[in-house]
Amino acid sequence: MGSLDKGVLTGFICRLCSEMHRVVLHIYGEEGIRLCISEKINRYLSINVSRSDPLPKTICKNCLERLENQHRLVMRIEQAANMLKGQRKARVTRGAYVSLCEDQQNPPASE
Template identity: 90%
Template sequence: MGSLDRAVLTGFICRLCSEMHRVVLHIYGHEGIRLNISEKINKYLSINVSPSDPLPKTICNNCLERLENQHRLVMRIEQAANLLKGH
């Protein structure tokens, strides 16, 4: 059996929507760290996640997609602001 850091976990509760999903991604696993999930949650949402809190450490694909869309929107807005400021 492989490492949980490299695996997609199944049958867990999403930290953001609190629904049970068959497929979730571990926020602090290899892929979650690569995608900066915890940093994006802490930056864009009105909640804070940390490895030591007692709440679920998984995120479902739907919430991950919404989080990534929010990240792309903020990046686009920041780029536009910099362009308009002449940077």
């Protein structure tokens, strides 16, 4: 049997794929809390987990890897969106941004 201190259990059903696995990670164990597994499941998947629900509280290695990949993808997308918003804001501040919605009939006077 795996170390309960690290939240590794053996012979349990994965909450996500519902398959029996020899080694799983307890969602609310020390390692599961450190990795924020329940928060990631609740954020990225169309299911909610809680300590009080009657379903399994373990996740297999494959599902954990997929969940972590999803997390990295979302973090990368959010980081890129923030960077693009920052660049757009900088262009607007410098006056380099021209809105497509500006009044076409009153172009700015040339100097």
